[in-house]
Amino acid sequence: MALTLTFYGGADTVTGSNFLVEGARGKLLVDCGIEQGRDFSEREMYAPFDYDVPSLDALVITHAHLDHIGRAPKLIREGFKGTVYVTGPTRDLMDIMLRDSARILAENAREHGLEPMYDDRDIDALMSRIEVVKYHQEWEAAPGLSCYMRNTGHILGSGSVRIKDEDDVALCITGDIGATPNVYLKDAEPVTDADVVVMESVYGDRKNTEKGDRVPELRDALKRAIARGGTVLIPAFSLERTQLMLYELSNLMDAGELPKITVYLDSPLAIKATAVYEKWAEEYFRPEAVEEMHREKSLFKFPFLKETPSREESMSIWQDHGPKIIMAGAGMSHGGRIGRHEQKFLPESTTTLMIVGYQAPGSPGRRLQDGATHVQIDRNKVRVRAHVESFHGWSAHADRDGLVEFAESCQPRTKTFFTALGEPSAARFLAQRIHEYLGAKAIVPEKGQKWEITKEGAVQIKVP
Template sequence: MVTLRFLGAAETVTGSKFLLTTTAGGRLLVDCGMFQGERELRRRNWQSPAGLDQPPDAVVLSHAHLDHCGWLPRLVRQGFTGPVYCSPWTAELAPIVLRDAAHLQEEDAAFAARHGYSRHRTPLPLFDTADADQAIKLLRPVPFGHRRHTPAGVDVTLHRAGHILGSSTVHAAADGRSALFSGDLGRSDHPLLNPPEAAPGSDAVVVESTYGDQTHPPRRLEDLADPIRRALSRGGVALIPAFAVDRTPVLLMALRQLVRDGYLPPVPVFVDSPMALAALDVYRKAVTEGGPEIRDEVRAQAGDPFDPGELRMIHTPEESKKINQPAYPCVIISASGMATGGRVVHHLQQLAPNPRNLILLPGFQVAGTRGRALLDGARSLKMYGGYVPVRAEVVGLPEFSAHADARDLLTWLSSAPRPPATCYVVHGEPHAAATLAEKADAELGWCTVVARPDEQVVV
């Protein structure tokens, strides 16, 4: 009997962890993500899930976003030494994400200790750089379409998911049964990446539902240009909190086209995130090498597809501080994408009080994050132990999300050659997950349920 246990991303949009256990007791963890957002969710990062009281035999990662891979160093700290399977590009991006996460954990703990705003006498990081480096050593690249037998006794095959570079759907098979995990699915109109591959047949499907209750409006570059142009005309700064992996490259491509087509004036565009700059190098390499993920039209472009014309790359903290109060209109792209940490928080502290400025949020914002508070109309934000007024213009652009919407999700599910015995909906806020489950039931005729936290089912 093969069982599946939902250790994360059940009734929430973060912390993806799914444990497959074989008849012989082999255990494969599919994704190893951190919880983000509400404090109660973040506290779960400090607790070992009941199903992981002993380390699994192996891990497979769908992609390199923090809510899918970021708990791996913590798992290593708790004694995990097995292989971590992932796509080749994920094996290049995950080290960037994990080292940055460790650095932020260490930095935040040290800052809290210096300024005394932590409730703990000695604030500690969830994991440190040594844990991240040890986790990185365990990465084992697996090309798309190659079946790999794991020490858990589970055969794993990865397929293109089209969400970010290297993102994969995961097909896992053992003891004559199989489960398919969507990871995060991409959109059919991603400007850089080809869409997801068709879903292979399986006995169980675990599908994300981030936008399970929504249909994205068309991705119109004018919607990005209009608020930025307003801020620049006021002599202000357009601050864009953006995920370092994928969102920053996609935004730079959009800005390049808007400047080239005359929708925006050529102004300095600062990328202020060491992680984003490192990820940008990986994306440039992928465009140069091509392969099944990159669209042909992107490879055919002349010049750097990620340079809007006046690209300024900010590496050091000293350089970052200098652009906190720039003397001229400009665009600043900085991580993290939901303003939960990193250099963007310092920029918010300086720029949010000025009504000339713009805070642009191009993607999903988890409840409990500063980004979500801004979208919900917050007039002040708490950071570094105090409050900062929000007087800047705030604009959300969900159409720039890299997540599939309800239509895309149903299209991918319907591409399977046969219906599964059960489809489990995960990685969504309650209404989004419930809506997608209802649509899959009504339109596909599938037995579809919303997975519950720590629920265990037979595959």
């Protein structure tokens, strides 16, 4: 049997990355993510996987976002006996992300009378199966299938996975691709040796704000917000966006371009993730950023930053009645500490809500972004009088031009591109542009489709 690829997730949607790759003798999964922006009670998420878990040889993970790892511990419950291959930073970030996810899953499961999808024991078992790999190191992940990872500059430790069989037929699954140039992470590397590439398409149809404009735009918005005298809420994604915001806030305050007001980092998860970023900085950051870190001791910490990991510290933020910035999770306002702050501050007209990340359709964050005057948070109806501002230059994803450039860098070897991990319209738009600009075959995959990977490209296998 030749090399095949089946889309079990990440098709027709941004989240739920999950791809099965089978060779003549071995098989592996790439990513095992959760679908986000959905209610946790949805039984589909709890349903058994559609493939035979005990026969998998390996799980290779592109990066530690939950939409790429969030269901992985469930594999253990279904008899996974293979090896989990990740980079060092991904291992550290996975550990904190999954434990946080387990806590939220347990709460939600309890509310809906369901058994939690997994618990800490499953996470322990999964973590014990990890073998750490580095970029640019080829290894045999499954019998007859070798793997090779390259940096994608999306979050710390993120990588594309190229899988090659014994006939030298090669498939690459990019995971998420970062925007270039990066601030402190190294830029995404081109993939020049894959016959078929499955690439992300989150911003396949959108253009990010020019990077040069985004800091002044943020600075001006923050100045306006601070002049209102109220609270600035930033729903934070704990990986990458938080660190990037801390880095820029620190620079702006140091340069005297922003009033020095307290910035509360009100997320135990983001605090832990920032520590992981600092741990791996020497090896994974750009040389200029490493130098800057040596000079300034830290890229992410500054005198006006207050970390509030405990519940008590978090509760005490409301005693600060002056202008302040609160960064807290969850990034799409679907619960967590930001939910509590939003219920308190969104009804106030002096509040500014700054949206700096992707908001999945159906999430409270998307409704706020779309201008809702009322929003449901933690089952409470909240009146929105706050100013809501969206910023598009802060995405950890390449935009439509960056994605086409990435596809171009895969040429001439790549014969077929799949545009996955995007909303259908973005995936279609990117596929069309790749076809028009590069003359390559570009396909929007559908969930459940199985494809044979050949040197001439991908050929669909009809599944009965």
